[in-house]
Amino acid sequence: MRRLDVTLVVAALLLAVLGVLTIYSAGGTYYLVRQLVFLPVAAGAAVAAYLMPRRLLHALAEPLYAVVLLALVAVLLAGTGPGSKRWFVLGPLSIQPSELTKLATVIILAKYISLRRVIGLTPRDLVAPVLLAAIPALLVLVEPDLSTSLTFAAALAAMLYWQGMRPLHLLLLFTPAISFAAGFSLYTWIPFFICLAVLTLVRSGLTKSLAALAVSSIFGLLSPVVLSMLKGYQRDRIRAFVAPWFDPHGVGWNAIQSQIAIGSGRLLGKGFLHGTQKRLGFLPNRHTDFAFSSAAEELGFIGCLVLLGLFILLLYRFLRAARYTRDGFGAQLCIGFAAILGYQAFVNIGMLIGLLPITGIPLPFLSYGGSSLLVNALMVGLVLNVAARPE
Amino acid sequence: MERRFNRLTQVLWILFAALVLRLGQLQIVQGARNSYLSDRNRIRRIVLPAPRGRILDRGGTIIADSRPSFACTVVPTELGDSAASLLARLLDMPEAELAQRIKPVAMYASPVKVKRDLSAVEVARIEESNFRLPGVQLHIDPVRSYPAGVEYCHLVGHMAEVGDEDLKRDSSLRRLDFIGRSGVEAQYERLLRGRDGFEYVEVDARGQGIRALPEKRPDPAVPGKDLRLTVDGRLQRLAWDLTADYERAAVVGLDVRTGAVLCLVSRPGYDPNIFMGPIGSPTWDSLVSNPSKPFFNRAITSGYPPGSTMKPVVALAGLHQGAITPESRFQPCAGSFRYGNRTFKCWSTHGSTDLPEALAVSCNVYFYQLGLRIGLDSLTSYARQIGMGKTTGIDIPGERPDNVPTRDWLDSRYGKGRWGAGSLLNFAIGQGEVLATPLQMASIYGAIANDGVACIPHVLSSVDSAGRLTYTVPVRTTRLPMNRADLDAVKTGLNRVVAYGTGTAARLSEITIAGKTGTAQNPPRPDHAWFVGYAPAEAPEVVFAVLVENAGHGGSVSAPIASKLIRAYFFPEEPAEPDTDTTGAAATTFPAETSTTDGQPR
Numbered sequence: 001m002r003r004l005d006v007t008l009v010v011a012a013l014l015l016a017v018l019g020v021l022t023i024y025s026a027g028g029t030y031y032l033v034r035q036l037v038f039l040p041v042a043a044g045a046a047v048a049a050y051l052m053p054r055r056l057l058h059a060l061a062e063p064l065y066a067v068v069l070l071a072l073v074a075v076l077l078a079g080t081g082p083g084s085k086r087w088f089v090l091g092p093l094s095i096q097p098s099e100l101t102k103l104a105t106v107i108i109l110a111k112y113i114s115l116r117r118v119i120g121l122t123p124r125d126l127v128a129p130v131l132l133a134a135i136p137a138l139l140v141l142v143e144p145d146l147s148t149s150l151t152f153a154a155a156l157a158a159m160l161y162w163q164g165m166r167p168l169h170l171l172l173l174f175t176p177a178i179s180f181a182a183g184f185s186l187y188t189w190i191p192f193f194i195c196l197a198v199l200t201l202v203r204s205g206l207t208k209s210l211a212a213l214a215v216s217s218i219f220g221l222l223s224p225v226v227l228s229m230l231k232g233y234q235r236d237r238i239r240a241f242v243a244p245w246f247d248p249h250g251v252g253w254n255a256i257q258s259q260i261a262i263g264s265g266r267l268l269g270k271g272f273l274h275g276t277q278k279r280l281g282f283l284p285n286r287h288t289d290f291a292f293s294s295a296a297e298e299l300g301f302i303g304c305l306v307l308l309g310l311f312i313l314l315l316y317r318f319l320r321a322a323r324y325t326r327d328g329f330g331a332q333l334c335i336g337f338a339a340i341l342g343y344q345a346f347v348n349i350g351m352l353i354g355l356l357p358i359t360g361i362p363l364p365f366l367s368y369g370g371s372s373l374l375v376n377a378l379m380v381g382l383v384l385n386v387a388a389r390p391e
Numbered sequence: 392m393e394r395r396f397n398r399l400t401q402v403l404w405i406l407f408a409a410l411v412l413r414l415g416q417l418q419i420v421q422g423a424r425n426s427y428l429s430d431r432n433r434i435r436r437i438v439l440p441a442p443r444g445r446i447l448d449r450g451g452t453i454i455a456d457s458r459p460s461f462a463c464t465v466v467p468t469e470l471g472d473s474a475a476s477l478l479a480r481l482l483d484m485p486e487a488e489l490a491q492r493i494k495p496v497a498m499y500a501s502p503v504k505v506k507r508d509l510s511a512v513e514v515a516r517i518e519e520s521n522f523r524l525p526g527v528q529l530h531i532d533p534v535r536s537y538p539a540g541v542e543y544c545h546l547v548g549h550m551a552e553v554g555d556e557d558l559k560r561d562s563s564l565r566r567l568d569f570i571g572r573s574g575v576e577a578q579y580e581r582l583l584r585g586r587d588g589f590e591y592v593e594v595d596a597r598g599q600g601i602r603a604l605p606e607k608r609p610d611p612a613v614p615g616k617d618l619r620l621t622v623d624g625r626l627q628r629l630a631w632d633l634t635a636d637y638e639r640a641a642v643v644g645l646d647v648r649t650g651a652v653l654c655l656v657s658r659p660g661y662d663p664n665i666f667m668g669p670i671g672s673p674t675w676d677s678l679v680s681n682p683s684k685p686f687f688n689r690a691i692t693s694g695y696p697p698g699s700t701m702k703p704v705v706a707l708a709g710l711h712q713g714a715i716t717p718e719s720r721f722q723p724c725a726g727s728f729r730y731g732n733r734t735f736k737c738w739s740t741h742g743s744t745d746l747p748e749a750l751a752v753s754c755n756v757y758f759y760q761l762g763l764r765i766g767l768d769s770l771t772s773y774a775r776q777i778g779m780g781k782t783t784g785i786d787i788p789g790e791r792p793d794n795v796p797t798r799d800w801l802d803s804r805y806g807k808g809r810w811g812a813g814s815l816l817n818f819a820i821g822q823g824e825v826l827a828t829p830l831q832m833a834s835i836y837g838a839i840a841n842d843g844v845a846c847i848p849h850v851l852s853s854v855d856s857a858g859r860l861t862y863t864v865p866v867r868t869t870r871l872p873m874n875r876a877d878l879d880a881v882k883t884g885l886n887r888v889v890a891y892g893t894g895t896a897a898r899l900s901e902i903t904i905a906g907k908t909g910t911a912q913n914p915p916r917p918d919h920a921w922f923v924g925y926a927p928a929e930a931p932e933v934v935f936a937v938l939v940e941n942a943g944h945g946g947s948v949s950a951p952i953a954s955k956l957i958r959a960y961f962f963p964e965e966p967a968e969p970d971t972d973t974t975g976a977a978a979t980t981f982p983a984e985t986s987t988t989d990g991q992p993r
Contacts, residue, residue, distance in 0.1 A: 260428050262414070263424075264422070265418055265422075304418070308411060308414075316403065323392065346410065349410050
């Protein structure tokens with residue numbers, strides 16, 4: 001018995017159409033044509049994902065994961081891209097393996113996490129999922145791309161939570177990594193340490209609290225050591241990761257331009273193709289990471305509400321599919337995909353409106369990019385698959 | 392399941408609600424203002440240049456400072472083609488060069504520097520034509536200046552405009568920035584430079600600033616640190632003046648107890664201020680084409696045969712390895728020494744001498760025989776251990792290790808085994824293939840004076856930040872293989888050199904000086920004159936190495952220079968004696984703007 005989730009299909013299609021319009025307005029005919037070529041490919045992929053037996057996907061999880069990781073390593077060794085190694089050029093196509101990695105990692109995580117009924121804070125439950133998520137996250141991190149690397153953390157956290165892991169345990173699981181990142185500066189590490197101490201003392205007793213604090217102290221101490229071993233330019237790069245408001249190249253300038261562009265859209269927007277900021281060329285990468293600024297300028301607040309509404313609707317249907325399926329693997333797929341798309345949408349828009357530091361995260365469906373569109377379509381197709389066959 | 396579904400849905404709502412609230416703030420609450428700002432791009436990112444740290448001598452006299460100047464900046468998105476050609480004409484600049492400056496950043500609306508250090512005429516021209524030059528502005532832009540003058544050129548160094556390489560290597564640099572290229576300016580570039588800040592300002596339709604943008608806090612510039620050097624400005628000036636009669640010379644003075652550089656001079660020099668002006672001026676061309684290479688720091692990058700100043704090193708090697716005692720005598724000197732079928736000369740006839748006496752009269756025959764007894768491998772190994780053939784580690788870039796002719800080196804130079812004992816004999820009297828810089832010789836004699844403890848030479852004394860002392864350079868020492876009894880014998884010899892030997896020209900009535908003269912053969916051109924000496928001989932404080940190229944005997948030319956520097960060090964209240972040649976010195980006293988810092992005790 002198949003029931004197609006029409007709401008989800010419509011939401012995804014509307015987002016894709018909005019994406020095409022935005023790319024045309026921001027990037028011009030060249031990018032429009034390319035995106036229009038990708039669209040049917042992505043749609044075909046979505047249909048295939050919808051029709052595919054989930055058992056096959058379950059069986060293919062490991063090979064998929066392995067192939068994608070190899071591509072990621074290949075990119076590190078031979079990739080090209082402006083400033084950093086993110087792209088992989090194969091003839092006329094340039095592929096961004098980190099996008100495909102998101103998909104493959106969620107699939108294999110779904111497989112291994114759904115093996116257990118409930119996940120506790122034990123090595124037996126956690127070693128496999130943490131390793132499976134950490135490997136691609138670290139590979140992406142050295143690309144270097146911190147924000148994409150955090151996508152995997154978001155997916156892992158959401159999926160573990162869905163499998164019954166307590167939020168406190170989830171926090172403890174991530175403390176070493178948080179402590180390491182916070183440890184680059186005492187100003188971030190001390191508040192983190194105090195919060196952790198209070199929280200664990202209140203919620204889990206003295207012994208566990210001391211253990212958690214000891215572990216996070218070790219990782220916190222490790223980061224200055226690592227930092228001191230790095231060369232000057234590497235340290236600058238890390239500093240830009242951890243403190244992007246440290247602004248030697250005027251990234252803040254881009255953020256300001258973006259906020260002015262968005263704000264100048266006011267309630268109703270300047271109208272399609274009537275944005276001025278992007279026409280004057282103040283916005284960098286305006287058809288990719290900055291696509292939302294361009295859209296918000298032309299569509300205004302009302303248009304933004306519609307756009308955000310479509311995202312909420314899409315993600316809600318993802319969660320709903322997880323809620324109603326009886327297949328643990330399928331449910332985990334939906335949760336993982338929701339986490340990834342939700343993280344990207346929130347981080348991208350958040351940075352453009354000045355809530356978060358500027359990083360290189362695309363907005364699903366709106367940012368130009370074939371790999372991204374293909375992966376997003378596959379995610380939608382797989383969620384439709386789960387929603388249609390809940391057993 | 393239900394609960395977790397609800398929780399995740401709530402998280403979704405909360406995150407998106409935050410986005411909607413912020414969007415509302417930007418588009419509704421601040422919508423009118425953002426719309427106004429976007430209407431005609433009305434904000435500018437202005438660079439606030441970090442003032443470069445000053446460089447002071449040990450007394451606080453300013454050696455390098457910054458003076459204000461005007462730079463012309465352009466907002467590339469606003470400058471039209473006609474305005475561009477007008478601007479190029481006003482600035483006496485080829486249009487292609489202007490376009491080249493703007494091109495890499497053409498898509499941005501932040502100002503780029505197109506010309507720095509404008510003349511008063513250029514400033515006036517731009518101001519007059521302001522209304523025809525949209526996007527063109529004048530900014531205050533500090534420029535380096537060197538009030539103390541030419542004697543510091545090699546020590547403090549100079550700055551020059553960044554090149555493509557620098558821009559690639561260091562992303563915080565921008566075009567038309569200046570960075571340290573030599574000397575202290577290059578060595579401590581990071582400390583001196585500080586970090587530029589910036590602010591965002593709102594501008595009117597003519598591109599003139601109205602006020603700071605309230606939405607974005609300015610990021611203030613972090614000023615560079617002030618550097619205080621160990622150098623004594625008086626000695627530096629005196630060393631410069633005392634070598635005025637010679638085309639090429641170098642002087643190094645060190646505090647033997649700390650390694651602090653008291654003076655470091657190389658002739659000929661250049662005016663570091665010329666790098667601030669346009670390259671290609673007549674002065675510039677004459678400097679570049681000067682065969683004496685004024686940019687070359689002879690004190691640390693030029694190796695000379697040490698001549699007889701090498702003999703104390705050979706003596707110490709012999710004593711250290713037990714080849715001789717201070718009382719050892721060899722075949723008497725009859726004016727020459729026959730080895731194989733070659734004759735090696737001495738400069739006089741000295742008869743039979745012991746070691747101190749051989750040093751005092753600088754007897755070559757004694758040292759030929761000593762060298763043979765020690766052997767090449769032992770001698771080169773000892774010379775290397777006490778610092779020859781190695782950089783001293785001074786904090787000025789470009790120091791050269793220079794050469795000790797080891798067996799391997801001779802093999803590679805002449806072919807395996809195709810060299811004879813002549814190399815060893817020449818080495819033993821400091822001629823031929825052995826080379827040392829004046830700094831190395833000063834450092835080695837400093838270690839002898841300091842009873843075998845070598846202090847690594849350094850020119851930085853302390854770092855000041857906003858008038859407060861933040862860092863003091865520690866003294867770094869190494870123990871050399873020289874024992875007390877051996878040193879006493881060598882020091883006795885060095886005392887006698889000045890008392891009645893080859894270096895009597897250095898003698899002072901008030902202070903006992905010990906040292907060694909040297910005459911480095913430089914065929915076919917005239918010899919180089921060396922003197923290296925320390926004082927007071929009983930409890931040494933300072934060491935000076937003086938080298939004058941092609942000036943003949945060290946005893947007559949270099950020894951008096953060292954002696955005058957030592958006198959000036961110990962009697963600072965006396966007027967420094969710039970020899971009989973007072974004309975040059977009077978014209979080069981410090982300018983009036985020279986002043987000490989805040990006058991606090993340090």
